[in-house]
Amino acid sequence: MSKRKFRVYLDNCCFNRPYDNQDDIKIKIESLAKLFIQDAIKNKQIELIWSYILKFENDQNPYLDKQIAIEKWEELSVSNVVENDEILKNAESISSLGIKSLDALHIACAISEKCDYFLTTDRGILKKFGLINSIILINPIEFVSILEEL
Numbered sequence: 001m002s003k004r005k006f007r008v009y010l011d012n013c014c015f016n017r018p019y020d021n022q023d024d025i026k027i028k029i030e031s032l033a034k035l036f037i038q039d040a041i042k043n044k045q046i047e048l049i050w051s052y053i054l055k056f057e058n059d060q061n062p063y064l065d066k067q068i069a070i071e072k073w074e075e076l077s078v079s080n081v082v083e084n085d086e087i088l089k090n091a092e093s094i095s096s097l098g099i100k101s102l103d104a105l106h107i108a109c110a111i112s113e114k115c116d117y118f119l120t121t122d123r124g125i126l127k128k129f130g131l132i133n134s135i136i137l138i139n140p141i142e143f144v145s146i147l148e149e150l
Contacts, residue, residue: 009110050077
């Protein structure tokens with residue numbers, strides 16, 4: 001019997017991390033971790049979930065080359081979440097924990113697709129670790145450590 005693959009949701013901060021200024025060592029390490037995760041997705045070791053809110057935010061990216069590169073990840077996703085009442089209701093509940101509305105929508109989308117991990121580089125979201133029981137909020141560096149243990 002084969003083990004179920006981890007389902008992951010990467011927020012926009014995570015997708016954009018390799019395009020950030022790499023002078024800061026933490027940003028550079030997060031970028032390397034994100035690239036490692038990308039390879040795991042491409043090799044079908046983990047499952048990527050995409051959503052309407054990822055598309056919405058990515059469409060706002062003023063850098064067309066980055067927008068197009070990130071948009072291509074939708075093709076590698078195993079599911080594309082569309083807005084529904086349950087997601088909106090769950091996002092409202094998540095927002096009440098002090099998480100910004102768009103971030104709450106991302107998390108609600110991940111939960112709706114039963115993701116194991118919500119990957120982000122956003123410190124504000126990561127500070128809320130443990131407040132949401134239905135998903136693990138995690139930095140890409142920490143997630144790579146988990147993947148390496150498999």
